Amino acid sequence: MKIEGEVRIPSGCAISAVISKEGKKMTGESIIKSMVPMHDRSNGLGGGFAAYGIYPEYKEFYAFHIFYNDNDSRVECEKLLKDRFEIVKAENIPIKKIKEITDVPLIWRYFVAPLASILSRLQLDEKEYVARTVMHINTNLKGAYVFSSGKNMGTFKAVGFPEDVGRFYRLDEYEAYSWTAHGRYPTNTPGWWGGAHPFALLDYSIVHNGEISSYDANRRYIEMFGYKCMLKTDTEVITYIADYLLRKQKLTLEETASVIAAPFWSTIQNKGPKEAEKLSFLRKIYPSLLITGPFSIILGFEGGLMALNDRLKLRSMVIGEKDDKVFIASEEAAIRVMEPNAKNIYAPSGGEPVIVKVKEGAF
Amino acid sequence: MEKTIEINAKELNFKDLNNKIREYEKNGTVKITDLTGQRFIASGMNNKKIELNGIPGNALGAYLTGAEITVNGNAQDAVGDTMNAGKIIIHGNIGDAAGYAMRGGEIYVKGDAGYRAGIHMKEYKEKKPVIIIGGKTGSFLGEYQAGGLIIVLGLTKNDKPLVGNFSSTGMHGGKLILRGKAENIKFPGQTTKRKATKEDLDEIKPYISNFCKYFNFNEKEMLSEEYTVITPNSANPYKQMYIAN
Numbered sequence: 001m002k003i004e005g006e007v008r009i010p011s012g013c014a015i016s017a018v019i020s021k022e023g024k025k026m027t028g029e030s031i032i033k034s035m036v037p038m039h040d041r042s043n044g045l046g047g048g049f050a051a052y053g054i055y056p057e058y059k060e061f062y063a064f065h066i067f068y069n070d071n072d073s074r075v076e077c078e079k080l081l082k083d084r085f086e087i088v089k090a091e092n093i094p095i096k097k098i099k100e101i102t103d104v105p106l107i108w109r110y111f112v113a114p115l116a117s118i119l120s121r122l123q124l125d126e127k128e129y130v131a132r133t134v135m136h137i138n139t140n141l142k143g144a145y146v147f148s149s150g151k152n153m154g155t156f157k158a159v160g161f162p163e164d165v166g167r168f169y170r171l172d173e174y175e176a177y178s179w180t181a182h183g184r185y186p187t188n189t190p191g192w193w194g195g196a197h198p199f200a201l202l203d204y205s206i207v208h209n210g211e212i213s214s215y216d217a218n219r220r221y222i223e224m225f226g227y228k229c230m231l232k233t234d235t236e237v238i239t240y241i242a243d244y245l246l247r248k249q250k251l252t253l254e255e256t257a258s259v260i261a262a263p264f265w266s267t268i269q270n271k272g273p274k275e276a277e278k279l280s281f282l283r284k285i286y287p288s289l290l291i292t293g294p295f296s297i298i299l300g301f302e303g304g305l306m307a308l309n310d311r312l313k314l315r316s317m318v319i320g321e322k323d324d325k326v327f328i329a330s331e332e333a334a335i336r337v338m339e340p341n342a343k344n345i346y347a348p349s350g351g352e353p354v355i356v357k358v359k360e361g362a363f
Numbered sequence: 364m365e366k367t368i369e370i371n372a373k374e375l376n377f378k379d380l381n382n383k384i385r386e387y388e389k390n391g392t393v394k395i396t397d398l399t400g401q402r403f404i405a406s407g408m409n410n411k412k413i414e415l416n417g418i419p420g421n422a423l424g425a426y427l428t429g430a431e432i433t434v435n436g437n438a439q440d441a442v443g444d445t446m447n448a449g450k451i452i453i454h455g456n457i458g459d460a461a462g463y464a465m466r467g468g469e470i471y472v473k474g475d476a477g478y479r480a481g482i483h484m485k486e487y488k489e490k491k492p493v494i495i496i497g498g499k500t501g502s503f504l505g506e507y508q509a510g511g512l513i514i515v516l517g518l519t520k521n522d523k524p525l526v527g528n529f530s531s532t533g534m535h536g537g538k539l540i541l542r543g544k545a546e547n548i549k550f551p552g553q554t555t556k557r558k559a560t561k562e563d564l565d566e567i568k569p570y571i572s573n574f575c576k577y578f579n580f581n582e583k584e585m586l587s588e589e590y591t592v593i594t595p596n597s598a599n600p601y602k603q604m605y606i607a608n
Contacts (some may be wrong), residue, residue, distance in 0.1 A: 037400035267607070312478075312502075313501065316439070316459055321571070333398075333420060334400070336399065337399060349502070
């Protein structure tokens with residue numbers, strides 16, 4: 001079978017999320033159910049979930065989730081991991097064999113800590129070291145693909161409909177303070193396990209509905225900073241942009257939103273002088289990170305979520321609330337499945353970020 | 364008395380649901396409960412009344428040719444897409460692209476509309492579509508409007524503008540009528556903004572009247588307000604380019 005990047009299929013998607021501002025834990029059941037009314041937005045070529053706060057007993061360690069084509073690639077990759085990390089646990093990710101999910105690769109999970117001696121020799125901070133290792137494995141090790149690499153979080157994805165993918169990974173057995181979900185209708189690429197959403201690097205994860213038209217401009221820019229876009233799918237580049245702006249450039253979430261969904265110059269003109277100056281500054285510094293074309297995305301990170309539409313709002317996205325929970329989805333129906341009595345249902349404007357954080361100390 | 368037939372939509376997919384609605388073609392009102400996002404409800408249908416409870420999915424009443432649909436709550440995207448005739452009454456908010464390329468019929472919305480309401484609306488002879496939005500709207504309202512009537516009342520109380528950015532871009536026919544003076548709203552150069560005349564008010568009266576009846580507002584008060592009219596500029600180049608009207 002051809003994988004991502006080898007063939008182009010021109011062709012929508014479904015996204016959904018829930019977060020508890022109190023940091024209360026929820027199993028994956030509810031988020032899986034939310035994808036059912038949006039079934040027809042996907043075509044069975046990809047589904048996935050990101051869950052935050054699921055590995056409290058290993059929260060000091062990076063959790064690597066890796067797909068292997070075969071045992072040889074696992075042996076080779078594990079050799080590399082042993083050279084670079086202390087591996088405190090290595091195991092198969094528990095799955096449930098179901099007829100809807102086929103061509104299952106080897107799916108492994110490792111809890112690792114970077115070797116301190118190497119970090120000091122390379123003079124790198126921990127996160128950069130982990131990110132570089134992920135890039136190295138995904139680019140150079142044939143048959144191995146790291147699809148999750150954050151602390152106390154994990155992504156779970158496969159080729160299939162999201163409801164089935166959720167059952168396959170037994171997500172009802174995990175407890176998270178925030179969940180995101182995606183149902184895929186691949187536009188451009190054939191749909192391989194690694195190409196399903198969420199895309200993740202360190203603790204950042206992205207689920208995305210849309211098809212960005214600035215892909216190559218964004219890719220060329222971001223690859224200057226050590227990121228490698230292997231899969232030719234737009235969501236991958238959005239994930240790296242988020243990591244670059246937030247972790248490396250230390251922008252705030254609001255600033256990041258103003259870069260990737262920058263307002264039109266005509267809109268900036270009508271803002272107050274201080275805000276206009278800031279928005280102009282961001283547009284001028286990061287012109288190549290403006291993302292154009294339709295997107296609605298949910299960015300997951302440690303302790304929160306950010307939802308964002310493209311500035312023209314070419315995709316739907318709805319927000320709702322109930323008690324300590326905030327819900328985000330492509331369709332209101334998905335929110336109503338999670339919480340029939342959700343309040344304050346509204347659709348944010350294009351380019352208007354919705355940022356939800358778990359209260360300090362609760363995650 | 365007219366019969367009401369009730370259909371519980373739980374676990375029904377959109378195709379089965381629409382087939383069930385069609386079975387009751389001539390039997391009065393069809394009341395549907397427990398909707399969870401089923402799309403294309405009542406698409407192309409006529410001669411019946413449909414009452415919806417729960418969340419109807421995208422493209423509600425697409426190509427509608429004469430039915431009357433009432434939604435007791437919010438609706439999602441693309442309500443009344445390319446609708447020909449009939450009425451859609453929404454007791455809540457609607458998503459994006461409501462009344463896209465609408466060619467006839469009426470859409471009444473109690474609350475807010477998302478982006479792109481009424482884009483590509485058109486009219487021909489007696490076929491004149493109308494959208495009336497009680498709340499506020501997102502950007503690109505009536506983009507490329509070629510005919511018909513869009514009314515925005517802005518009754519939602521918040522600090523957002525009555526309509527979003529880029530309203531009426533590419534407008535070359537029809538009318539947009541806003542309650543109030545529409546100050547601080549930028550309209551493109553090929554449109555003209557003016558105070559509503561008595562003729563304009565006579566034109567919107569029946570629709571305002573229906574709106575107030577459906578959603579319980581005071582008609583007299585609503586009609587006594589000032590309204591602002593946006594139409595294509597007579598010197599507008601688009602007019603010559605697309606249609607002589």
